[in-house]
Amino acid sequence: MIRWLLRRLVLSLITLWLLATIVFVIANVLPNDVGRTILGPFAPQESVDALNAKLGTDDPLPEQYVRALRNLVTFDFGNSFQSGRPVIPLIVAAIGRSGLLAAYALLLTIPIAIAAGLFAGRRRDRPADRAIVLAGLTLSSIPEFVIGTFLVVVVGVQLRLLPVLATPPPNASIVDLARFLAMPALAMAIVYFGYIARMTRAGTIEVLESDYIRTATMKGLTTGQTMRRHVLRNALVPTVAVIGVQIGYLFGGIIGVEKIFNYNGMGQLMLFAAQRKDIPVLTAGVIVIGIVYMAATLAADLIIAWMNPRARAESGR
Amino acid sequence: MAATTTAVDIRSERAKARRESRAVLFRKPGFIIGLAILAMWAVFAVAGQAITPYDPFNDFAKGHLPPNPEHLFGTDRLGRDVLSRVMIGARDVLIVAPLAAILGVTAGSLLGLIMGYYRGIVDDLVSRVVEAFLSLPVILVALLTLVVLGSSTLVVVLVVGILFTPIVARTVRAAVQTERQLDYVTAAKLRGESGLYIMAREIFPNVLGPIVVELTVRFGYAIFTVATLSFLGVGIQPPSPDWGLSVSEEYTNMISGKWWPTLFPALAIASCVVAINLIADALQSVSSE
Amino acid sequence: STPSASTAPSAAASASAEASAGASSSTAPAAGGSIRVAIQKPVKVDPIQMQDLGGYGIVAQSFEFLCTLDKNGSDIAPGLAEKWTPNDTGSVWTFNLRKGVKWQDGSDFTADDVVATMGRLVAAGNSGLKGIIDEKSAVATDPNTVTFNLLSPNGNFPYLVSVFNAQTVITPKDYTTGTTLDAKPNGTGAWKLDSFNPTTGATFSRNPTWWGGQTPLDSVEFVFFDATGPMVTAYQGGQVDCIVQFDVLSGEALLSDANTNVIATRAALHRQIWMRVDTGQFTKKEVRQALALSLDRPAMIEQLFKGKADLGNDHVIAPIYPYFDDSVPQRTRDIAKAKSLLAAAGTPTISAKLHAGQLLEIPDLATLIKSQAAEAGFNLEVAVESLDTFYGAQWCPETPKDPPCSGAAELGIVDYGHRATPDVYLNAALKSKGIWNSSQYNSPEFDAAFGEFQAAIGVDAQKAACKKIETILNEDVPIALPYWYNYLAGSAKKYSGIYSSALGQMFFSAASQSA
């Protein structure tokens, strides 16, 4: 187990390094003049040059690359080109908000989705199942910004049930927070319902066809008992994996939703930074998102290992 | 001789089986519906102005007319007929998305073959890169790249395609790894075939199935992605009547009750993606049967 | 940032009906209360180096100008300077500072602060003051008087140290370039910064020691947005009471909204459709005129701005300028004439690429031009690019450097922000070898006329010069200029007394809320 964890850790580090490299490449793939982008086309050239010199964006690429890596190691990504503020706090704040929203969305969706998945799996090919599958398929294939817009119009504007913006007043109470984030969270929840429900259904069906369920049935267990004692644990393994991955992505921010609800999460931050070639923010952002993703998947794997001793044995080896 | 006769009826049996599974496919309502919807959009995209009730580009009525007998879907902010624009709105995305999907699946398959076949170092290295890409949301990376590169149809295709590559690669890799366990690969090695030959001629034909399924799935995601990118302003560029773009141009007006220029393109996107997913689903269930 | 975030001086911009109506709303003001304002997320709130409207808007709450904006949003009014007087040549300006003004930390505001600020601005290369003053120009003759010895005479100098040159807010003596408002929230203004979050918003509360007296409102709360769309959404959803700036495209809803004050400030905001006069298919004057003639300007104004714009006449003298000459006949749509002109030019049909940046209504404008010009025989292909690409590759490419913009595309639409005087437009965009002269216009008569305008003292002289300029440009059409559109802001009806510059600064010191 320990060896396995260590291995995972090393691999993650390599991945992080690759991430940094990827961002660096993306940011420098075109000869672009950061200073010019920041100051705009109407700024005098000398001030542009001055800015570039100040930011070090006129150094030769290798030098910049080395600097980027050094930042990665020291985990100090300097200041934002744009606001001149230290990057890490910005990122942390943003990813915190994205995380909050993600948690909310998953809280809404996971129980329902899993329940639906199990139910559908048990009622395989019956109308109920078809309905759930179709709903899941449809919902998870409609882009979230579409769902978001509909929610805004119907719930927010026409019915005026919920605030249309996900910007809670500072120091808002939990209740307020819940109210303000309700709609974006709902939008995401709807999208993720599909993924999770379908995954759970697949898992359930696979397990239901397995020999050990036959054993259980032959013992004379009731469906309920079988579900609880034998199906659940095994069927949820793939679901957990999926949720792990999706959490990773959710922290990355669901830009479509964030844009519509003007929620200042990771997505908007990154978009803003990209538009203004704010390379420190970009790099740090991507790295942090990467870290969260890896943490999430690792957590998922650990849970799976805990759920399934055989997997544990494998990872032990 | 007995063996021969059996071979024959086995063979006819096989043909029958194939016919039957096709029948099953066409008996699946999901598949039919999906196909129908997709076909409809394809027709609209191709026929274009020839069948739209109005000129979707140069025919300016009053802005934001609500749906009415003349304009079934109403008019947009500049007074163009929404129905006409939605009809031909499929054009760009139906070119961009398939290209991106094909690009991604082709590259991904190549990568997956190599990774799956030469395990060891090669696999480890490539896997790292793949993992790295997978650890970021596709939309996000696409967005960053497009903002930096500046978006044009070609760039969108390339970026989306490349971002799909690792995902496809992972699927294909898995398929190849199960395949390479099989004895016929060993047999090929025993008669001294080169790795390249084994990959290309022995394994590839047998992983084609999953690849095809993957292609349809990716196609769906491509539309999803391109629409989202257009919505974010880095995808397909104005003055295209592209659905995602239309939504982004008009969605703020929904607040003032002008929902029609947003709703209809949005529905179009949904219908298209759902259609493809239905098809993919049917294919998958049949191929797994 | 784009030309919209210009830093050039401004002349009078007269507020339109609604604004004054809003300001003089009959309902009795109730003291106290607060207002929530939607504003573009500021990029930088460093008073000296800021470049964006968001920054201007936030900084202007706590820090003040020598010359501020007058109540109906049009002209400059005494701010930290009570009065200013030039010498007879206009080369030396004396500013008498307001007495008893205190910084929010309690210390006194003195002439030294002004001198220090000017020093910093010059050092930072403020483009408004460039070539007008240098480090030594500003001198504190006594604690309440500052004299500026200009490098050359300038009749408009006060505008350069006013709200219309957004970076010229006066900061304390010990202030340093690069310090942001939230790092040292210590202005002289009506509002004290309470909290600032670079991504979500900022809150200000009344500055009890403000020289202007007690503000009706207790506090102002800014919410940051990345785009206008969500601002409108938020406003509609009742989460903000006021929008610092919106565009018709996404704010259409507000224009027709019964309980909204739309503050529409007529301004020199405009678009230029440039046509290369040196190479390509538009070298013939007739062709350029034909394109201009094919434009249906009233339709454009209706479709793109719901009427909130003034007609443009293919020259850069905005109707709001005091020296605007309306005797030059307005060009109206005339397809027949356009056709004949094209025929005369020997090119009955022309196929070209119309380049446009991804900004506000410009893509729609391009679309309209395409379909309107089609009738005259122009077969235009619209190419919309991200602003980076557009500015960098189509409008004024870095290379070739000489003459500037000689790498520009043959046809394109570029955005111009509000300018107090037409100087920048004339100087940069139209004068031969001008740094933004993307049409490569090169006309001795024009250059001469421009020279006249610059030398002219007094409105009449300026008007005379402008008539020449307008005539020449309207005839040569190096650029087609279809409209001058209004700067739009809006607030809920229950608020009154809000006024706004065309540069994103909004003033709430007089704002009040009706019960």
Add this chain to the structure above:
Amino acid sequence: MTAVPVRDAAPPAPSSAAALKVEDLELAYLVRGIPRPVLRGVSFEIRPGESYGLVGESGCGKSTTAYAAVRYLPRNARITGGRILVNGDDIVKKSGDELRRFRMHHASMVYQDPGAALNPTTKIGPQVIEAFTVLGQQGDQAEASALAALRRVQIADPERVLTRYPHQLSGGMQQRVVIAMALASDPQLLVLDEPTTGLDATVEASVLDLVRGLISETSSAVLLIAHNLGVIRTMCDRVGVMYAGKIVEEGDAARVFERPRHPYSVGLLQALPRHGVRKSQRPLATIPGTLPQIGTPLPTCVYVDRCPLATDLCREVVPPVVEVGPGQWSRCHHVDRIGEIQAPQPGTGQAVTAHDELTLEMANVSKTFRSSGHDVPALVGVDLQMFDGETLGLVGESGSGKSTLARTILGIEGPDAGSQITLGDHDLGAVATQRPSRDKRQIQMVFQNPDSALNRGWSVRNILGRSVSKLTGLRGKEVDARVDRLAESLRLTQRHLDLKPRQLSGGLKQRVAIARAFAGDPRIVVADEPTSALDVSVQAAILNVLAELQAESRTSYLLISHDLGVVRYLADRIAVMYLGRIQEVADAEKIFQGPNHPYTEALLSAVPSIDGEERTRIRLDGEVPSPANPPSGCVFHTRCPRRIDGLCEVTEPPLAEVEPGHLMKCHIPLEELRRLQAERKPLVVEEQTVGPIDAV
């Protein structure tokens, strides 16, 4: 022909009430939306305390019948007719809850792959205890019962086992646990579907002993399904022979096996290499053709297409159920002509040839795998010779290193340094890629599973053609010619050549695989379990083909098999492996006559005999030690029943030539062994053919 059937049905029910009574059961599977009949009127019954065996080719419907008997059927199964009575009431009519109670109290099932039969994420404890709690027992009581149940299935140290997860137990243990759970409610009906398939012969033997013991205690009716006819013979009182969803013959096990009275039964039994028959004596009898695909309409006699006795009558009239002896009946028009079906006569076998020329020599061949940190020595200092034209049989329990040895010879796995493999006059490269193509063509392989061995994307012609051109370097016409010759010698027709593997039956696939191996006239062909994936009828054909080819080409075979019958038929010499070490090498006959190495002795005694002779089984206690840390001294001492304490666990005996051509690795002198093994009668039973029988 006297007996005229009234209707096509089971014989009148025996007097005593049946625990299970299946009547005219008809069942179909929905495949691609179309119902395909699988069971076509199955009728049989089992009395309490009786054990009934079902035999028949793979796919004939055995499992389906078994699952039907407990109403646990796949979702796409449809019972289209008949009744299933478990002591009286029809379970086809039962509602969900009644079914549950029925399964809880009256029926239990044990099936193949015990690993899958246990919930991988739950400890053994809860799973076994659960079996008792559902019966209404309380916590402690249930736990006590669980322990008792595990003891009952002879699990040592049950307390420990309760705390284990399934994957931590060996296959044998897992199956014991499953059996324990099955017996929890001591059911009236116990269904065993291939309970020992996939287990090692030695493990299988002990599990079968256990089951036999248990069912003799209880009064349950037992339905046993097994591929291995020997298992049926040793376990069952009565047996039903099933073909294409119909029971074609039924009767007392001993009688059916000795005096089969249905052409199909006869075919099956004759196809087996029984009575110690060898390739030198005669080819094995085969059944031409294959089982009809499920769903094919079979109006009259289901067997008619493959039956050597078939007449027009058989195609027109449904064959009657004919009493052919006490409690034995057969569905055949021609029971009286059964005697005409003759196994090939002795003397028609392949000419025996002298094997003197050394083909391949292995000296001190070792192979150590590294799996997660520690070494797994799968081969340890193997010395072995192969002579040309001979078949060297390689036997040993699973995990003993047989495949590894094969893979090492083929160069799929490179042996450890110091190992030496000589082919004829020169050393072989460690791995195939290092070997010149000449050597590659010399050594080829036939795999266990023809499905995975043939590229399903290719036509047979391509598969063979490619091998030919690659191995022989021939081009164009010559290739086709050679392919045709190969096909011919394996009885593959031109039509077959154009088909894809999946369009061929298992037997045909294996033929193609063999043809491919022979593409380049190899001197050595390694066959790893070449027939264990095939049915007996097909197996016979394959064995014959192999024998023929060898006789023609004087190719040497390395034959790996679990089935000693197969080895005995084909092998000239036999090597016995245990934990990667050769324990004994000798001529086939010598091995089967003994005296043997104790391990060999155990292996031989573990084989369930079809010929029903009594035999004292040597029980090997304990598990096979992991090769990762083998026991000290003689690696077999931990399980050896003849262990000499103080010696065996200390010093490892050498592989010594105890008599000419007989190498053995044991401390016990040969004579001592001979004495010890004397009382056990030798396994050679004289070959007798089925004689003509008294008319019915």
